[in-house]
Amino acid sequence: MVKIAEELKRIVMYVDESEKEKTKDIKNNIFSLLASYPKALIADAYSYQINYLESYIPENAHLAYMTYTVAEEIIQLSFTENYGEYWPDDFGAEPIKSDPVSDNPEGMAAFSSRGPTLDGRIKPDVVAPGTNILSVRSCRATDDGWGLPADEELRKYYMYMGGTSMATPIAAGSVALIRQYLMNVRGQAGPSSALLKAVLIHGAVSMKGQYDAAHPDTNPVPDSVNQGWGRIDMKSALTPTPPVKVEFRDNPEDAVGSFEQVEYDFSVEDSSVPFKATLVWTDFPCKLPAVGLVNRLLLSVKLPEGDQLLSAQAGSNNNVHQVVINKPRAGKYTVIVEGIGIAEGISAEKIKDMDLKQDFALVISGGLKE
Numbered sequence: 001m002v003k004i005a006e007e008l009k010r011i012v013m014y015v016d017e018s019e020k021e022k023t024k025d026i027k028n029n030i031f032s033l034l035a036s037y038p039k040a041l042i043a044d045a046y047s048y049q050i051n052y053l054e055s056y057i058p059e060n061a062h063l064a065y066m067t068y069t070v071a072e073e074i075i076q077l078s079f080t081e082n083y084g085e086y087w088p089d090d091f092g093a094e095p096i097k098s099d100p101v102s103d104n105p106e107g108m109a110a111f112s113s114r115g116p117t118l119d120g121r122i123k124p125d126v127v128a129p130g131t132n133i134l135s136v137r138s139c140r141a142t143d144d145g146w147g148l149p150a151d152e153e154l155r156k157y158y159m160y161m162g163g164t165s166m167a168t169p170i171a172a173g174s175v176a177l178i179r180q181y182l183m184n185v186r187g188q189a190g191p192s193s194a195l196l197k198a199v200l201i202h203g204a205v206s207m208k209g210q211y212d213a214a215h216p217d218t219n220p221v222p223d224s225v226n227q228g229w230g231r232i233d234m235k236s237a238l239t240p241t242p243p244v245k246v247e248f249r250d251n252p253e254d255a256v257g258s259f260e261q262v263e264y265d266f267s268v269e270d271s272s273v274p275f276k277a278t279l280v281w282t283d284f285p286c287k288l289p290a291v292g293l294v295n296r297l298l299l300s301v302k303l304p305e306g307d308q309l310l311s312a313q314a315g316s317n318n319n320v321h322q323v324v325i326n327k328p329r330a331g332k333y334t335v336i337v338e339g340i341g342i343a344e345g346i347s348a349e350k351i352k353d354m355d356l357k358q359d360f361a362l363v364i365s366g367g368l369k370e
Contacts, residue, residue, distance in 0.1 A: 095211050101162070102132040107210030108217045108226050109162075116224040119291045121317045124228040125197070126204045128174075130167035132160045174232050175200060181238050188248060195250040195361035198280035201320060202246075202363040203237020204230030222322065229320070243270040245368040248361070255357035256297070256339035264335045268304075268328050270367025275328040277301055277335050279312070279321040281360035284344040292317045295358040296340040299323055304331025328366060335364060 096110045109131050115123035132146055137159040145159035178199050182188040188195070207227050209218035221230045240246060247266065254262045268275055279299040286294050299321035300311040312321035325333075342358050 095215050099210070104210040105129065105231075106208045106218075108207070110217070112164075114225050115228070117317075119317050120224075122222050122224045122228055122320065125320070126171065126200060126229055126232050127207070127227050128167040128170040128232045130164060130170075131162040133162060133166035133170075134158055135161045135166060171200070171232060174234055174237075177234065178237065182248070186248065188250065191248075192250050192252075192282070192359070192361055194280045194282045194359070195248060195363075197320075198278050198361045198363045199237050199248070200232060201229045201280065201322075202276065202278040202365065203233050203235075203240075204228075205233045205236055206230045229322070240365065243367045244273050244365055245370075247364045247368060249364075250361045252359040254337075255359040256337060256342070257357045258339050258342045260357075261336055261338040264362065264364075266333050266335065266364055266366070267369040268330055268333055268367050269369040271328050271330050273367050275301075275325040275333060275366035276364070277323045278363045279337060279360060281319050281358055283319045283358075293319060294344050295342045297321070297358060297360060298338045298340050300336040300338065301325065302334040302336065304329060304333065306334075309336075325366075333366075335362065337362065 099110075101109060108127065112127075112130065113124070115121075117123050134149070135145070135158065137145070137148075137155075137157055139156060141159070145161045147160045148155040149158055149160075175196050178196055179191055182191045182195070182199070204221070206221045206223075207218045207230065209216055211217050216226075218226045221227065223229075235241075238246070249264060256262055266275075277299060279297065281295065281297055284294040286292060297319075298311060300309050301323045302309050303325075310323050310325065312323055337360060339358060342356050344356070344358075
């Protein structure tokens with residue numbers, strides 16, 4: 001971990017639009033670095049400061065620097081509202097003008113960046129609280145952030161802040177807890193970054209939004225514009241309310257090549273809760289100026305008695321696939337991961353004779369039989 005941190009310190013991040021070409025090269029270096037560290041996961045802010053809104057969703061929001069990346073193992077964050085009563089004066093259009101920035105955790109903060117990426121991928125991946133978050137304050141700080149606590153003593157050490165600077169640490173801490181849980185409670189030795197991302201996304205919950213249909217700030221997940229796969233929910237991810245049970249698959253020996261597939265059987269005994277499957281894989285960096293995925297997988301679920309096959313969207317540039325069956329019936333469900341087109345092999349911790357294969361992580365939940 002120290003080594004990857006030292007290497008990352010030497011990579012400069014540019015957010016200025018005039019540095020777009022340089023940004024591509026820099027980000028590609030990060031992806032190459034991550035390919036050498038398959039258990040490393042980066043939480044990155046997906047943000048671009050918008051000073052005004054001519055319409056509800058800024059037309060230039062897609063200019064955030066993260067839109068120039070290729071699919072890789074980076075969790076990209078936007079932020080939701082929290083509780084509080086502060087809003088800057090530079091948002092002059094309704095419904096935002098009269099709406100406090102922190103009155104509804106079911107809504108997206110108006111100045112949070114939106115997706116999708118230029119090649120159509122779902123971004124952000126997940127969202128986390130990012131307005132009026134009580135954060136630490138240096139004793140030498142000269143500014144007040146978003147405001148100071150009412151308690152005079154606390155003002156020395158804390159202040160309210162917002163943005164992805166607050167949402168990203170929440171996500172990073174959540175991922176650290178997921179890793180600890182997988183290793184200490186579930187006995188998952190050395191979980192891959194793909195599994196950590198899969199668990200985080202699988203447990204995310206869809207936000208309802210805070211405005212009317214004419215001014216939607218969220219869409220149903222997967223939402224390629226606003227909330228991605230939803231708001232981070234640690235209870236849903238790790239200890240969901242019974243009868244929901246969660247299973248994980250994270251074995252590099254299950255890696256698939258082109259036109260190969262691997263199948264996993266799960267038995268549903270309680271049909272009162274949805275059956276959900278989430279697939280994540282760490283793709284390889286594409287060679288610029290090409291964009292999109294290098295290795296393509298497809299997630300499918302075969303229903304009981306094999307009478308129907310449900311597949312995630314094929315041909316997309318997303319390295320996250322999800323299939324949700326809201327009203328499953330009891331019986332055997334077969335989850336299928338298929339290699340659609342594999343152009344690169346595993347470069348790190350390569351398994352002998354497994355060139356041109358792609359490994360992956362899978363999370364399954366539902367009323368599963370023990």
